[in-house]
Ligand SMILES: NC(=O)C1=CN([C@@H]2O[C@H](COP(=O)(O)OP(=O)(O)OC[C@H]3O[C@@H](n4cnc5c(N)ncnc54)[C@H](O)[C@@H]3O)[C@@H](O)[C@H]2O)C=CC1
C-alpha cells in the first residue's frame with residue numbers, strides 16, 4: 065500500500081489512525097481501513113479503521129457506562145475539563161489546522177479560523193455548564209412545592225459533515241459533555257482526522273474514558289446502529305437534507321430527540337440603497353468561503369435593477385482576483401472542491417444556467433491546476449428556471465438574478481423549500497425590518513456576510529432543519545426537564 069504523506073506536525077501523535085472506543089484506540093474488527101486523501105494533491109494522508117455496527121454498539125455501551133460517573137461530576141469540574149480542552153485546542157491550533165487542510169482542502173488561514181470557531185463552542189459550553197438552572201414555580205395547592213429540574217438527556221450521537229470537520233463536532237459534543245452526557249461521534253468518511261485529533265486532546269484535557277468515542281467507517285452501518293439503539297437518546301446531525309430526513313425516520317421507533325442542521329439555499333439580496341462596496345465584500349465572504357462549500361453560503365444573488373450592473377461588475381472583478389491553489393500555500397484563498405462529484409455538480413449548474421440564457425462574467429470552468437480546482441465564477445442574467453436557483457451548488461459560483469421591487473425580492477428569496485440563512489444589503493431601516501420580518505429563514509445577515517458565531521443560535525426552518533446550535537439555546541437539546549410536585553410539607 066502507498067505510504068502516507070508526511071504532515072509537518074509539531075505533535076505527530078495528533079494524527080491518529082485508529083478509532084477511540086471506551087478509552088482505547090482500536091482498529092476495526094474486520095481489520096479493514098479507509099484511505100484519507102488530500103483533495104488538493106490526491107496524496108494518501110492516513111488510513112482509518114473501517115468500523116461498523118459492532119464497534120458502534122460497543123461505543124454506545126461505553127458511553128452509557130461512562131455517563132454514570134460523568135453526569136455526577138460537579139458542573140464546575142466539567143467546566144474545568146472543557147476549559148482545559150479549549151486551551152489545548154489553542155495551544156495545538158497549527159497542527160489541528162494542518163490536519164484539517166490536509167483532509168478537507170480549505171486554506172490554512174480558514175482552517176485556523178475553523179479551529180478557533182470550534183474551540184469557541186468548547187469555551188462557551190464549558191461556561192454554560194455552570195448555569196443549567198431549574199425553576200421553583202408558585203404552587204397550585206397549599207402545602208406543595210413545584211420544582212423543575214434539568215438533567216442530561218443521555219447518550220448522544222453526533223453525525224457530522226466534511227466541510228467543517230472540527231467545528232461541527234464541538235458544536236454538538238460541547239453542550240453534550242457540558243451537561244454530563246457521553247457520546248459517540250461519527251465524522252464524515254472523507255474527513256475523520258480532525259475528529260480523532262480532537263479526541264486526543266479531549267483525553268489529555270481529562271475527559272474520562274468512554275465520554276468521548278469516535279467511530280470511523282461505514283456511514284450506513286454506524287448510522288444504522290446510532291439511530292436504532294435505544295440507549296442513544298439524542299441524535300445531532302449536520303449534513304444534507306436527504307440524509308437528515310432518512311436519519312429522522314430511523315430515529316422514530318426509539319423516539320430520540322433530534323436536531324438537524326441541513327441544506328440551504330441562501331438568498332443574498334442587494335437593494336438600490338445598499339453600500340455596494342460593502343455588499344461586494346460581504347458577497348465574497350458569504351459565497352466563496354470554503355470554496356462555496358458551506359450550507360450558509362450565498363446560493364442566489366438577488367440584485368435590484370438600479371445597482372445590478374455596478375454590483376455585477378465589481379463582484380466579477382473581486383471574484384476573479386481570488387487566488388486558487390493548494391490550501392497549504394500562503395496567499396491561497398480558494399482551495400479545491402472536496403471531490404470530482406462536487407466539480408461535476410458545479411459544471412452542471414453552470415451549463416444549465418448558460419443554456420437558459422445566463423452569461424459568464426468571470427470563471428465558468430475547471431481551473432488550469434486541474435484536479436478538483438475550479439475558477440471563481442460569476443453568472444449574470446440567470447433565469448429563475450435554472451437549476452442553480454433551486455438547488456444548493458456547494459461550489460464557487462455566484463448566480464445573479466435581477467429584481468425590481470421589494471415584494472418581488474421577498475417572493476424570490478422565499479421561493480425555496482430551504483430556510484437556513486439569508487443576507488440583506490440595504491440602508492433604509494424601515495425597508496430592512498420589513499424584509500427581515502418577511503424572510504422565511506432561521507438566520508439573517510443584514511449588511512453582514514459572515515454570521516456564524518458560538519454566541520448566536522445557528523439553525524434553519526423548513527427543509528433546513530430542526531433545533532438550534534450554539535448560544536444559550538444550544539444546550540437545551542441535551543437536557544430533559546423533570547417536574548417535581550413536592551407535597552406533604
Ligand atoms: N445545516 C448545516 O449546518 C450544514 C449542512 N450541510 C449540508 O450537507 C451537504 C454536504 O455535506 P455532506 O457531508 O456531503 O452531507 P451528507 O449528508 O452526505 O453527509 C453528512 C454526514 O452524514 C453521513 N451519512 C451519509 N449517509 C448516511 C447514512 N445513510 N446514515 C448515516 N450517516 C450518513 C456522512 O458520512 C457524513 O458524516 C450539503 O447539502 C450541505 O448543505 C453541510 C454542512 C453544514
Ligand SMILES: O=C(O)[C@H](O)CS(=O)(=O)O
Nearest residue numbers: 227228357358359360516
Ligand atoms: O455552514 C456550514 O456548513 C457550517 O454550519 C459552518 S458555519 O457556517 O457554522 O461556519
